[in-house]
Amino acid sequence: MTEEKKDKMPEIVGFACSFCSFKASEMAGSLRMKYPEGVKLIQVPCSSRVDPAFVIKAIFEGADGVFVAGCHPGDCHFIKGNYYTRRKIAALKEMFNAFSIKNKIRLFWVSASEARRFVDKVSKMYEEIKEAKL
Amino acid sequence: MKGKRVDKRLIEEALQKFLENEQHLVLGFETAENRVKHRLFKKNLQDYSLFNPYFSVNGAIYLRRLFSKGTKIILMLRPCEIRAYGELTKLSQIERESIIGVSIDCFGAVSLKNDVQNIPTEIDALKGYFDGTDSMRWPCTVCRERRGVVGDAGIRVDTKGSLLVFPYTERGEEFLSLFDDGYEANGAEMLIKTKDKVESFQSDMETFSKDISKCIMCMNCRDMCPVCYCIDCVFNGNDYLPKGDALLNKVFRSGSTMLPQGRELFHFIRIYHVSQTCVGCGACEEACPQGVPLTKYFKGISERLQDMFSYMAGRSFDESIPYLTFIEEELKDAED
Numbered sequence: 466m467t468e469e470k471k472d473k474m475p476e477i478v479g480f481a482c483s484f485c486s487f488k489a490s491e492m493a494g495s496l497r498m499k500y501p502e503g504v505k506l507i508q509v510p511c512s513s514r515v516d517p518a519f520v521i522k523a524i525f526e527g528a529d530g531v532f533v534a535g536c537h538p539g540d541c542h543f544i545k546g547n548y549y550t551r552r553k554i555a556a557l558k559e560m561f562n563a564f565s566i567k568n569k570i571r572l573f574w575v576s577a578s579e580a581r582r583f584v585d586k587v588s589k590m591y592e593e594i595k596e597a598k599l
Numbered sequence: 600m601k602g603k604r605v606d607k608r609l610i611e612e613a614l615q616k617f618l619e620n621e622q623h624l625v626l627g628f629e630t631a632e633n634r635v636k637h638r639l640f641k642k643n644l645q646d647y648s649l650f651n652p653y654f655s656v657n658g659a660i661y662l663r664r665l666f667s668k669g670t671k672i673i674l675m676l677r678p679c680e681i682r683a684y685g686e687l688t689k690l691s692q693i694e695r696e697s698i699i700g701v702s703i704d705c706f707g708a709v710s711l712k713n714d715v716q717n718i719p720t721e722i723d724a725l726k727g728y729f730d731g732t733d734s735m736r737w738p739c740t741v742c743r744e745r746r747g748v749v750g751d752a753g754i755r756v757d758t759k760g761s762l763l764v765f766p767y768t769e770r771g772e773e774f775l776s777l778f779d780d781g782y783e784a785n786g787a788e789m790l791i792k793t794k795d796k797v798e799s800f801q802s803d804m805e806t807f808s809k810d811i812s813k814c815i816m817c818m819n820c821r822d823m824c825p826v827c828y829c830i831d832c833v834f835n836g837n838d839y840l841p842k843g844d845a846l847l848n849k850v851f852r853s854g855s856t857m858l859p860q861g862r863e864l865f866h867f868i869r870i871y872h873v874s875q876t877c878v879g880c881g882a883c884e885e886a887c888p889q890g891v892p893l894t895k896y897f898k899g900i901s902e903r904l905q906d907m908f909s910y911m912a913g914r915s916f917d918e919s920i921p922y923l924t925f926i927e928e929e930l931k932d933a934e935d
Contacts, residue, residue, distance in 0.1 A: 518868045525864040548925035555933040556904045565803040571935040
């Protein structure tokens with residue numbers, strides 16, 4: 466890939482819960498499903514481990530988009546972790562909205578068996594951010 | 600609600616009576632050097648002032664990590680300070696056990712940055728002082744809660760200019776028991792009223808970057824913020840704001856960087872971290888040596904985020920901070 470072309474490719478950082486979303490990404494790998502190379506996953510023990518400060522840091526250090534992915538509400542391995550995530554990330558989105566940079570952040574619920582859903586969501590986000598960047 | 604009609608002399612006598620006990624303290628205001636300052640009174644109540652038309656720091660900052668047992672303290676502070684104190688009790692930074700928080704109606708304040716002196720502290724002169732002038736500091740002009748309706752008890756001013764004390768909790772009753780009997784029904788109209796709701800804050804990154812371009816990362820805003828309470832802040836150390844060798848490593852790894860680096864990062868993370876507890880007092884802006892308009896962002900964003908959960912920092916001591924609790928059936932549209 467040439468340097469010029471590489472510059473236009475968005476970089477996305479994803480925080481994935483190790484019990485659901487990260488498992489889904491592994492499953493997507495074993496099923497040979499493709500999702501964009503620009504997506505870098507970071508495994509976290511639970512989506513509520515993600516302090517919104519991590520998200521903000523990722524964005525100001527050069528990521529074009531950040532997503533936080535966790536289990537569906539009610540399915541958390543730690544019983545209620547993702548309810549807290551939902552509040553925290555919803556508030557963070559509202560804050561980004563106030564600064565007119567809402568496009569940079571996403572929240573996904575993906576369970577361990579939903580490899581297809583994970584790939585779809587991530588690819589859609591990648592395309593949207595790529596379009597906004599061009 | 601029933602309260603007691605008092606005046607300045609009665610309040611001073613009551614506090615003096617309270618201070619006779621060796622273990623009792625009063626945190627309030629004193630008149631000194633043509634200004635009004637915070638003072639922790641012990642034993643005698645000299646130069647006591649009920650109102651404080653100057654804003655230097657938010658008094659709740661002195662109460663952080665206060666877990667004293669056996670010492671009783673009465674706080675005679677502004678509503679914004681009592682609200683910050685309430686938020687700190689929710690974050691278990693203050694043991695509420697032996698503290699009585701009394702909020703006093705606030706007429707607004709001037710910034711210590713404009714060298715104003717000799718502002719009257721008596722109600723009659725003070726209540727009209729800010730009319731038709733623009734000397735009031737900006738955070739006070741947009742303050743949402745200047746009424747003394749928070750805390751354990753409140754001291755209100757009615758339209759005739761006389762003072763009333765109202766209890767809001769059991770501890771407030773204890774404070775009222777310092778005064779002689781004479782409960783009367785609250786029929787009087789109050790001088791300080793509620794503010795109308797303003798439209799929600801909207802900005803963009805360009806304006807924000809321009810506004811904070813003067814920031815020198817001294818972190819005074821963080822240190823003077825009453826609700827920014829972490830002992831070990833994420834900005835201490837090299838992880839978020841590398842210095843020295845760590846900074847060089849970062850530059851070699853990811854390219855050249857503007858200095859001081861991480862201004863947006865710092866303010867963004869701080870805005871988020873205090874978003875649910877920010878009382879909009881403007882202590883950050885007061886502490887800023889560069890005159891960055893921080894309150895505009897902190898207050899605007901925090902009001903927007905608190906409205907999401909119908910919460911208002913410090914309004915009630917029993918409401919939980921939204922990030923520390925949840926409802927199962929809510930925010931259905933949070934997912935993308």
